[in-house]
Amino acid sequence: MTDPVYRRVVIKLSGEYLAGQQGFGIDQPTLDRVADDLIAARQLGTEVAVVIGGGNIVRGVEVSSQGVSRTTGDTMGMLATMMNCLALEATIERKGTPARTLSAFVMPEISELFTRTAAHKYLAEGRIVLLGGGTGNPFFTTDTTAVLRAAEIGAEAVLKATNVDGVYSADPKKDPTATRFDRLTHSQAIEGGYKVMDATAFALARETLLPIIVFSIAEPGSIGAVLRGGGHGTVVAG
Numbered sequence: 001m002t003d004p005v006y007r008r009v010v011i012k013l014s015g016e017y018l019a020g021q022q023g024f025g026i027d028q029p030t031l032d033r034v035a036d037d038l039i040a041a042r043q044l045g046t047e048v049a050v051v052i053g054g055g056n057i058v059r060g061v062e063v064s065s066q067g068v069s070r071t072t073g074d075t076m077g078m079l080a081t082m083m084n085c086l087a088l089e090a091t092i093e094r095k096g097t098p099a100r101t102l103s104a105f106v107m108p109e110i111s112e113l114f115t116r117t118a119a120h121k122y123l124a125e126g127r128i129v130l131l132g133g134g135t136g137n138p139f140f141t142t143d144t145t146a147v148l149r150a151a152e153i154g155a156e157a158v159l160k161a162t163n164v165d166g167v168y169s170a171d172p173k174k175d176p177t178a179t180r181f182d183r184l185t186h187s188q189a190i191e192g193g194y195k196v197m198d199a200t201a202f203a204l205a206r207e208t209l210l211p212i213i214v215f216s217i218a219e220p221g222s223i224g225a226v227l228r229g230g231g232h233g234t235v236v237a238g
C-alpha cells in the first residue's frame, strides 16, 4: 500500500452530510461509515484532526433570519458542532479506536479545552482528535476553523470532505453546466468567489501556505485516497 504523503492533517468534515437522507440531525449509519473512513485514514499513519460543520443542525445565518440575533445564532451553530463531535467520538471509540474531543469553549463537564499542547499530545498518542466549537467566535465558519486549527497545530494540509467532488466554476447543484477544476491557486479561489468555502478560509490558507483539497466524502475510502496523494478532487494550493 502507498505511504501517506502527509504527516498530519485537519479534515473538515461536512456536517450537512451527516444528516444522510433524513435531511436533519445525525444519521447513525452515515456516521458509522464516515468513522470507518477516518479510522482507515488514521491507520495509514497520518495524524488526523477533524473539524465538523454544523449544517445538519444549525447555521447561524439561517436561524438569525428567523428571530434570534446573529451572534446567538452563531453560538447555537458552534454548539451544534460540539454535538456532532461527541457523536463521532462515541462512534469511533465504539469501533475500538481512541478519539478525543477538544472544545473552543470552556465546558469541563463535557470536553477538554482546545490547546495546541493538548492536540499535539493526543495526536501523538494515536487518537483521532475532534475539534469542536468552531473558532469560538461568531461570524466565522468551520471551514475557517479548519484552516486556523491546521495552522495552529502544524498540519500539512486541510482536507475538505464535503457533498461535492471539488471546486466548480459555479455551484454544481444549481448549474448543470458548471465545470470542475483539478487545481486552483488560493488567489484564483478567492477571486473566483467559489462558494464551496468562504473567502476567509481561502485567505488564511494562502497566508499560512496550507494546501486545501476539496473532495467528496460520499465515496467510501476517499479520505485515504487523498492522504496517499491521489483521489478525485480539487487541490487549492500556492
Ligand SMILES: Nc1ncnc2c1ncn2[C@@H]1O[C@H](COP(=O)(O)OP(=O)(O)OP(=O)(O)O)[C@@H](O)[C@H]1O
Binding pocket: 013, 014, 015, 016, 017, 052, 053, 054, 055, 056, 142, 161, 162, 163, 164, 166, 167, 168, 169, 170, 171, 172, 173, 194, 195, 196, 197
Ligand atoms: N463553485 C462551487 N463549487 C463547488 N461547490 C459549490 C460551489 N458553490 C457552492 N457550492 C456548494 O457548496 C457546498 C459545500 O459547502 P458547504 O459549506 O455548504 O457544505 P459543507 O461544508 O459540506 O457543510 P457544513 O457547513 O455542514 O460542514 C456544496 O454542497 C455545493 O452545493
Ligand SMILES: O=c1ccn([C@@H]2O[C@H](COP(=O)(O)O)[C@@H](O)[C@H]2O)c(=O)[nH]1
Binding pocket: 015, 052, 053, 054, 055, 058, 059, 060, 061, 073, 074, 075, 076, 077, 078, 080, 081, 133, 134, 135, 136, 137, 138, 139, 140, 141, 142, 143, 145
Ligand atoms: O468559528 C465559527 C464556526 C462556526 N460558527 C457557526 O456555526 C455554524 C455551523 O458551522 P458551518 O461552518 O456553517 O457548518 C455556522 O453557520 C456559524 O453560525 C461560528 O459562528 N463560528
